[in-house]
Amino acid sequence: MxxxxxxSGVLDPIGPDARRPVIIAFLVFIGVSLLWVFTLATADExxxxxxxxxxxxxxxxxxxxxxxGEQISVVTLLTVSGGIALFGYDGFTYALDGLITLGVLxxxxxxxxxxxxxxxxxxxxxxxxxxxPRIAASTVTLAISIxxxxxxxxxxxxxxxxxxxxxxDATQVICTVLMGCLVACFAAVTxxxxxxxxxxxxxxxxxxxxxxxxxxxxxxxxxxxxxxxSAAVKNSVAPDAYLKPGLWPYxxxxxxxxxxxxxxxxxxxxxxxxxxILRIGxxxxxxxxxxxxxxxxxLGGVFVALLVTTGFAAAxxxxxxxxxxxxxxxxxxxxxxxxxxLRDGSTQRVALIxxxxxxxFLTVLTTxxxxxxxxAVSLAHDVxxxxxxxxxxxEVRALRVAxxxxxxxxxxxxxxxxxxxxxxxxxxxxxxxxxxVFPTLIYSxxxxxxxxxxxxxxxxxxxxxxxxxTVFSPIVSGTEFALWPEASFDWYPFQTPGLVSVxxxxxxxxxxxxxxxxxxxxxxxxxxxxxxxxxxxxxRPADPQRRDRPQPR
Amino acid sequence: xxxxxxxxHSAQRTFLVVNAVPFSVGIALSCxxxxxxxxxxxxxxxxxxxxxxxxxxxxxxxxLYEMRSTRSSDPVELSLESDAPHTDASGAAAAxxxxx
Numbered sequence: 001m002x003x004x005x006x007x008s009g010v011l012d013p014i015g016p017d018a019r020r021p022v023i024i025a026f027l028v029f030i031g032v033s034l035l036w037v038f039t040l041a042t043a044d045e046x047x048x049x050x051x052x053x054x055x056x057x058x059x060x061x062x063x064x065x066x067x068x069g070e071q072i073s074v075v076t077l078l079t080v081s082g083g084i085a086l087f088g089y090d091g092f093t094y095a096l097d098g099l100i101t102l103g104v105l106x107x108x109x110x111x112x113x114x115x116x117x118x119x120x121x122x123x124x125x126x127x128x129x130x131x132x133p134r135i136a137a138s139t140v141t142l143a144i145s146i147x148x149x150x151x152x153x154x155x156x157x158x159x160x161x162x163x164x165x166x167x168x169d170a171t172q173v174i175c176t177v178l179m180g181c182l183v184a185c186f187a188a189v190t191x192x193x194x195x196x197x198x199x200x201x202x203x204x205x206x207x208x209x210x211x212x213x214x215x216x217x218x219x220x221x222x223x224x225x226x227x228x229x230s231a232a233v234k235n236s237v238a239p240d241a242y243l244k245p246g247l248w249p250y251x252x253x254x255x256x257x258x259x260x261x262x263x264x265x266x267x268x269x270x271x272x273x274x275x276x277i278l279r280i281g282x283x284x285x286x287x288x289x290x291x292x293x294x295x296x297x298x299l300g301g302v303f304v305a306l307l308v309t310t311g312f313a314a315a316x317x318x319x320x321x322x323x324x325x326x327x328x329x330x331x332x333x334x335x336x337x338x339x340x341x342l343r344d345g346s347t348q349r350v351a352l353i354x355x356x357x358x359x360x361f362l363t364v365l366t367t368x369x370x371x372x373x374x375x376a377v378s379l380a381h382d383v384x385x386x387x388x389x390x391x392x393x394x395e396v397r398a399l400r401v402a403x404x405x406x407x408x409x410x411x412x413x414x415x416x417x418x419x420x421x422x423x424x425x426x427x428x429x430x431x432x433x434x435x436x437v438f439p440t441l442i443y444s445x446x447x448x449x450x451x452x453x454x455x456x457x458x459x460x461x462x463x464x465x466x467x468x469x470t471v472f473s474p475i476v477s478g479t480e481f482a483l484w485p486e487a488s489f490d491w492y493p494f495q496t497p498g499l500v501s502v503x504x505x506x507x508x509x510x511x512x513x514x515x516x517x518x519x520x521x522x523x524x525x526x527x528x529x530x531x532x533x534x535x536x537x538x539x540r541p542a543d544p545q546r547r548d549r550p551q552p553r
Numbered sequence: 554x555x556x557x558x559x560x561x562h563s564a565q566r567t568f569l570v571v572n573a574v575p576f577s578v579g580i581a582l583s584c585x586x587x588x589x590x591x592x593x594x595x596x597x598x599x600x601x602x603x604x605x606x607x608x609x610x611x612x613x614x615x616x617l618y619e620m621r622s623t624r625s626s627d628p629v630e631l632s633l634e635s636d637a638p639h640t641d642a643s644g645a646a647a648a649x650x651x652x653x
Contacts, residue, residue: 089600093583096604099611103572106615107565226595233596243598244590245583260584287627294619301612532557533633 014339018353019165025354026164029361030182036194037185048395051191052377053118053282058193060288062200064295067105067279069199071098071300072206073367074155075426076307077360082330083248084311085323088236090248091330092308097266099297099304104271106293109280111445113289114534115527118281120274120437121382124459126527127444127520128452134382136459140436141274141382143463145375147425148273149368149410153180154418155331156364162332163357173415179364180414184407186365187372188400192282195373198366203299205362209355210306213334216341216352217313225309231316237324242315249481254474258494265498269430272437274374286534310334317341335360372410376403421483423495424475428466431498435462435505443509445531451520454513462505469497557629564626568618572611579603 014022049055058066076098083091117123120137157176161167164175186195221227236242245259270276283289314323314333318340326332338356342349380399384390390398436459443450443458469492470476476483478490494500513520529537579600582588589600 089583089589089598092601092604093580096608099608100572100576103568103611103615106618107569110561226597230596243596243601244587245600256584260580263580263584287622287630290622291619294615297615298612301608304608528558529554532554532561533630535634 014163014165014335014353015344016165017345018339018350021350021354022357023164025358026160026361029358030178033182033365034185037189046393046396048381048392048399050193051396051399052381053278054191054193054196056282056284058196058282058284058288058292060283060291061295062196063279063283063288064292065200065203065299066196067102067199067276067292067296068299068303069196069202069366070275070279070370071102071296072202072303072363074152074159074360074364076303077206077363078155078159078331078334079329081307081311081314082323082327082333084308085232085314085318085333086237086320086330087247087249088232088242088312088315089245091311093245093263094266095304095308095311097263098270099300100267101271102293102297102300104267105276105280106290106297108271108441108445109283109293110286110290111531112277112280112441113283114286114531116530116534118278119378119381120277121378123277123444124440124455127450127523128455130452132452133455133459136436136456138378138383140432140459140463141375141378143432143436143466144274144429145371145406146410146413147429148371149375149406150414150417151422151425151429152364152368152371153183153410153414154422156368157414157418159331159335159360159364163335163360169418173418176414176418177411179368180407180411182365183368183372184404186369187376187403187407190369190373192278192373195366195369196279196282198362199370202359202362202366203303205355206359207299207302207306209338209352209359210303210310210334212352213337213341213356214306214309214313217309217317217337220317220341228316229312232312233315235319235321236315237320254493254495257499258496261494261496261499265431265434265496265502268438268502269432269434269498272433272441273371274378275370278374278377286531310337313337313341372403372406375406376400379406421475421481423481424470424473424483427473427475427496427498428470431466431470431496431501432463434498435466435501439502439505439509442506443513444527447513448524449513449520450509450524451513451516451518453516453518454509454511457512458505458509461508462501465501465504466497469494469500473497554633557626557633560629561622561626564618564621567621568614571614572607575603575607575610579607 047055080091080095080098083094085091112123115123115126117126120141121134124133124137153176156179157172158167160175160179161172218225218228221231233239233242238247241247280289283292311333314337318333318336323330323333323336326336335353335356338352339349342352376399379402380395384398384402439458439462440455443454472489472492473495474482474490474493475495476490477485477487479485482490526537529535583600589598589603591599593599593602
């Protein structure tokens with residue numbers, strides 16, 4: 001997803017007059033963020049539940065705004081709008097996928113919240129006892145989170161370096177490290193409530209900036225959306241194919257089935273990412289979680305509409321060739337639009353670019369912090385806190401250490417693979433979520449025969465297939481956008497392993513369950529009652545591993 | 554319990570069908586045929602119009618799903634809560650709720 005901006009040469013998209021305000025905004029942003037971190041650090045929080053899920057006290061409206069904020073990621077804001085600006089219809093369909101993702105969460109959110117669990121480990125242990133499911137869940141969480149962190153940190157470094165006017169290798173790595181350190185501080189200190197505040201604050205700011213840019217672009221085209229669209233088509237790189245399927249070069253050449261698989265796997269995978277599950281767990285009740293998702297859907301609809309308009313406006317105002325010169329993937333389209341929509345030298349132009357830069361900084365910080373925090377909670381709660389009896393203080397300390405370690409590992413990897421294409425990481429992370437988490441949730445909530453063996457076969461089988469198929473896919477070798485373009489071991493013909501691994505994980509879950517002698521029927525009744533009502537149906541057999549099972553009040 | 558399951562699943566099924574059918578048709582047409590490239594008006598193609606309508610349908614159906622669940626499922630769930638002396642399993646009702 002993140003294309004290599006360096007490949008296109010030295011660039012100065014915002015001009016020297018806006019540079020100083022943008023750098024000042026960046027420094028102020030870092031200063032205010034650190035100040036806030038220090039303020040939060042003084043509040044010595046020792047209750048793990050308060051840190052992990054804000055004591056399950058977030059109101060539907062607040063959590064809905066925060067959930068909408070989760071949808072505004074670096075990928076959606078920069079890559080999708082850039083994809084629309086450069087590749088028209090193909091980018092537009094990916095913007096819609098982001099919205100449909102919320103539909104999956106709308107259907108599963110209430111059940112996830114009612115289950116009482118907020119990590120993959122907890123959800124996996126709904127139908128299977130012992131440490132096996134929790135270890136599998138932690139493995140999956142790391143397999144999803146570390147690639148996502150590497151990608152987002154790298155994108156953050158590239159975007160920030162570009163905004164401050166120094167898009168060279170060294171500056172990009174320094175910016176990546178700076179943002180990574182800031183993220184580590186936030187993830188270790190803020191907790192879910194602080195994170196939610198940032199996400200919720202990001203939504204109105206982002207929507208307002210996109211709305212202003214859209215209105216300014218419309219004013220250039222006589223306030224007529226039809227004229228704007230015509231200009232976008234005319235100024236695009238391929239006017240005849242711009243509003244037709246098949247222009248996105250990475251995906252279109254791999255065939256129709258590849259595009260189909262990309263869409264489906266993207267929707268299923270992004271819906272069940274660990275940060276989403278953690279956020280659902282912070283709702284007061286299952287009903288509140290569902291209401292949050294409804295609110296997030298409305299806000300997500302507004303965001304997608306503005307994102308699509310911004311993408312087309314960028315093509316109309318800047319032109320496809322101009323955007324492609326700066327970045328082959330169009331990631332800088334929103335920045336270029338902010339730069340070109342007002343005349344050079346005006347104060348309003350500088351203010352708009354500075355605001356856009358702030359939105360990008362905030363987006364990077366919130367997105368990466370969210371992923372880091374969710375992974376750290378999973379490690380602290382499902383693995384470190386289960387190695388024996390630990391006090392709350394020790395568990396909170398384990399969370400902080402886990403957050404810092406996650407960031408350190410991801411930063412090292414992001415710096416190490418800085419020069420290489422990393423599309424394979426996106427495909428891998430999303431496919432793992434779609435293959436290992438989605439089938440498990442569906443079976444856990446809806447199928448009475450699902451049991452421990454089915455779960456382990458499904459999760460490990462899905463994970464193994466994702467790893468194998470990614471290695472042998474055209475995003476690792478055999479194509480010009482692959483990790484090793486000169487090598488050729490790409491016998492798997494699709495970009496996303498999910499096209500095979502998702503059905504295979506479902507099949508393995510079914511096969512494992514039916515071949516096991518374990519009778520999961522009675523257990524299913526308890527689970528079904530719980531996910532429908534949020535309450536426990538009588539007593540269940542004791543399982544010492546299920547430490548986070550809520551106790552009767 | 555059965556009534557709750559029935560009402561909840563009925564609302565979910567409706568939401569799923571209303572959105573999954575146009576989405577699947579749209580994505581299949583867009584991936585396997587040239588139909589979305591057909592011009593509707595000016596530069597606007599059928600694929601674009603389909604996508605915009607799908608987006609609007611999705612937001613509207615999510616709102617209707619919420620309304621329907623609030624009206625039909627939530628009262629059943631609440632009555633179940635008040636009738637049965639079961640234990641709260643979801644970790645709900647945090648003792649010190651904030652206004653957020």
